[in-house]
Amino acid sequence: MSELVTSRIRASATKLGLSHLATALQDVTRRAETDSMGYLEFLDLVLEEEIAVRDERRYRAGLRLSRLPHHKTLDDYDFSFQPDLDPRKVRDLATLAFVQAKANVALLGPPGVGKTHIAIAIALAVAACRAGFTVYFTTLDDMVRHLTAASAIGRLTRKLQAYLRPNVLVIDEVGYQPLERAEANLVFQVISKRYEKGSTLLTSNKSFGEWGQVFGDEVLATAILDRLLHHCDVVPINGPSYRLKNRLAAIDNTTMNVA
Ligand code: ADP
Ligand code: MG
Numbered sequence: 001m002s003e004l005v006t007s008r009i010r011a012s013a014t015k016l017g018l019s020h021l022a023t024a025l026q027d028v029t030r031r032a033e034t035d036s037m038g039y040l041e042f043l044d045l046v047l048e049e050e051i052a053v054r055d056e057r058r059y060r061a062g063l064r065l066s067r068l069p070h071h072k073t074l075d076d077y078d079f080s081f082q083p084d085l086d087p088r089k090v091r092d093l094a095t096l097a098f099v100q101a102k103a104n105v106a107l108l109g110p111p112g113v114g115k116t117h118i119a120i121a122i123a124l125a126v127a128a129c130r131a132g133f134t135v136y137f138t139t140l141d142d143m144v145r146h147l148t149a150a151s152a153i154g155r156l157t158r159k160l161q162a163y164l165r166p167n168v169l170v171i172d173e174v175g176y177q178p179l180e181r182a183e184a185n186l187v188f189q190v191i192s193k194r195y196e197k198g199s200t201l202l203t204s205n206k207s208f209g210e211w212g213q214v215f216g217d218e219v220l221a222t223a224i225l226d227r228l229l230h231h232c233d234v235v236p237i238n239g240p241s242y243r244l245k246n247r248l249a250a251i252d253n254t255t256m257n258v259a
Contacts, residue, residue, distance in 0.1 A: 020053040021046055055130055062127045066135040066166075074121045077114060082239040089235060090118055094125035098199055099133050099167055103231035105201040108208075112241025115203035119170050122201060126168050136166035139173045140187065140202075147186040156186075163190045168199045175206035175214045184215040188224050195227040202228075 006025065013022040021028070028049065032042045074094060079087040093105055105122070107115040123135045143163060150159030163169055179187065194200055208225055212218040
């Protein structure tokens with residue numbers, strides 16, 4: 001190919017925002033020659049690669065913005081450790097139907113059973129899908145703290161957007177700390193404004209019956225639950241703590257040695 005044509009294609013690709021083609025032009029044309037590609041096959045390759053590079057870039061940017069504390073997946077989760085938890089139910093949640101339906105997910109159970117792990121794994125699957133769904137991770141306490149601070153300087157409406165915009169909002173650790181009335185009100189605003197507009201995926205160590213104590217007000221807790229549970233998959237995980245797994249085994253061994 002003449003130098004002139006090559007540099008013109010590069011310039012046009014850059015102008016059109018086809019950054020991959022602009023840099024990989026020589027490589028793709030060489031592959032087309034080696035594999036004796038037809039015109040259609042070649043064009044297909046160029047466009048497919050451009051899209052793949054874009055998807056990857058969007059995924060990386062989305063992950064940075066999502067604030068996920070780690071990137072563990074369902075493959076890292078040992079379902080045999082929680083025999084009461086149906087792996088199919090969890091895997092179904094990672095297929096995005098709930099995001100499309102703008103429905104919610106509640107993962108309930110005591111500490112260490114993997115609620116945060118599963119919430120992150122589902123959020124990762126959402127972020128990785130080609131539909132371009134956005135994800136944001138927060139603990140309930142962090143969300144309340146940020147909203148309270150924003151409210152104090154008259155920026156509540158703006159700050160709320162951070163929690164309303166994402167397709168999936170993960171609210172981790174609902175119920176670890178009881179809330180003041182004003183704080184509970186902020187949570188109600190987030191949940192009611194997201195209702196049927198986006199998915200909320202939350203984890204809690206408290207049963208719904210205890211939410212009155214968490215939110216310091218039965219009426220407010222009921223109003224939150226009403227919106228949350230209208231379209232919601234509730235996944236109870238009531239097994240042993242994975243955090244204590246090795247420690248309990250060590251204690252068992254000590255006991256056996258003593259006996
Ligand atoms: P929770 O949020 O329910 O308190 P986490 O999700 O934080 O629990 O899990 C605690 C730790 O144990 C994490 O490092 C998590 O990856 C790991 N973990 C929990 N359950 C499992 C499991 N069944 N298989 C593999 N790792 C697990
Ligand atoms: Mg947790």
